Amino acid sequence: MSTPAPSEATPPVFTATRITDDLTRVPLSLPPLPWYGAVLNVGGLAGLLFLSVLFYCVEGYGIFGTNNTVNWGNDIASYIFWIAVAVAGTLVSSILLLFRQRWRNAVNRSTEAMTVFAINIAGIYPLIHTGRPWVDYWLIPLPWDGLGLAPQFKSPIMWDVFAITGYATASVLFFYLGLLPDFATLRDRAKTTWQRLLYGTLCMGWKGTASDWRHYERAYSQFAWIATPLVIGMHSTIATLLAVTHVPGWHATVFPPYFVSGAIFGGLAMALVILVPMRKLLALENYITTDHLEKLSKIMLAVGLVVGYVYVMELFSAWYSENPVERDQYWYRMFGAHAWAYWLMIACNVGVVQLLWFRSIRRHAGALLLIGLLVNVGMWFERFNIIVLSLEHEYIPTRWTYYSFTPWDYLLLAGSFGMFFSQFLIFARIAPVVSIAEIKTVLLRRHKEGSHD
């Protein structure tokens, strides 16, 4: 899996045409053979999601492991997991843009795609969780819905509806705006009439006049300004949703920054899981270089330390609060029936990530893929611990219980990964996974100046 860092060998000579050729090859001609195999595999996994949701619609909510005590189970844990994946995508596309990090141009398209695909998967979970998905439109304040009632805006559940819809819509628009010039490139290099029609329609008749670019760039940077508070607000809202309750383990003021940093941490891990195989599969090692992976893993290490700090602070706050229920909750997490889930989280999120202190590991693509996978496991269990363990072991001992997955929970969770990777593979088939117009501004200038940006 390891690839020699192109920057350490002779740097490749980039011309504009070469960049266009490399990045339009897959959308305009047949993808490499492994792509088909990957689509079959993850497509099959995605089928499990549909199967699970279909059976749920027929049979009802009882097919899942959720019960009267643990009334937020897999649904909400996985929902937060996927939303967090989206958050890291916006970090790269918007926050790094505001910080003028030009290296982001190599990875921002992939992470923006990751954002869009992760949000639509996250959205499935709360819509299922309502129990009657066919009336989910009641969440939208529609005056004509026949209820004669508006939703309860004093409830954090409503905040969440607004946070997610706002964030999802803005992310899709941002993603699409970024794609316009590249769709125009595909239109102008299309080999068949249907490709010309498809990309000609998708690019909205983009011409690339100086005036177009000036408005486009302004709109693009304004999207970053809009998306940054949206994403931080959105994930803080989800954290607040938990923190405003009195459930032990949730009722903590640290939750919003805890969730946002955890989201960036886990989402960057997911970015590595996507980027490392993708750059190999599509032969993009010259564009998504080892330097880029190293920069992502450095950010990941930094936020990973914040996450580790919060884990310690949670324990300290519980002890310092002198609240017996709060103390008991954390004792239960560490030594209770689900202690394995807690220590798995610690091992992955606090332990494994320390490997990133070593430069040789940060520059080893295979190692990063493995670390990314383990951190994803750890971050899923973080949400599992927060949601399930708190509810399992709340105030009233007679209500204490043990939550376990049913086969349908497993299918739903596995299917969501299949759905995510399927969408990503299809996206990589029809659009350039690196922004052609943006990467040219970086690589051609670097080539001219003979130095790294």
Place this chain on the structure above:
Amino acid sequence: MTDADSTAVSTPTAAWQVGFFADDDGLKAAARACRTAGWQVDAVTPWPVHGLDPILGLERSWIGRPVLGVILLGLLAAMGGLHFLGVVDWPLNVSGKPYFAWPLFVVPVLETALLIGAIVNFNLALHTSRLLPNPLVEIVSARCTDDRHALVVLGADPAAVRAKLIELGASEVGPLVLTSALSIAHGETAHV
């Protein structure tokens, strides 16, 4: 329509001449020289060329203030709407909270305002460049989304313009002929 928006490409005439340039600096130098000569100049580029706008006499994009404006309006409208909902239309006592509990409304209000801002921002970007789903749009050259900047120049004497463009280092020079994007064959440049 402002001066800046009336681009050469939207008003094609045979009198326009086009010169192709491979690099940003060559394009900017040529654009400056042609402007100094008193000719009308526009450019079509595969990537944004920074520093080109002032040379072409283009002002900073105006879409910032409208977006900020609708975000602020969105804040007011959403908060006002929730006031109407909670106080006028359907006052409901929820665990003793005030009817107009504004701190509880900050999140939906902020998110709604930013959502409106995002939608307006996107649509302004499309509007200012007159972008619509249109595969039949006319383009200068297929290479203008690949590796060539096109400098489009209108002067009184086409021959003089072409001579100047060659002198300025254009790789190809000729009269502007717009071609439908649908009919462009791969690898061909415009008929110049």
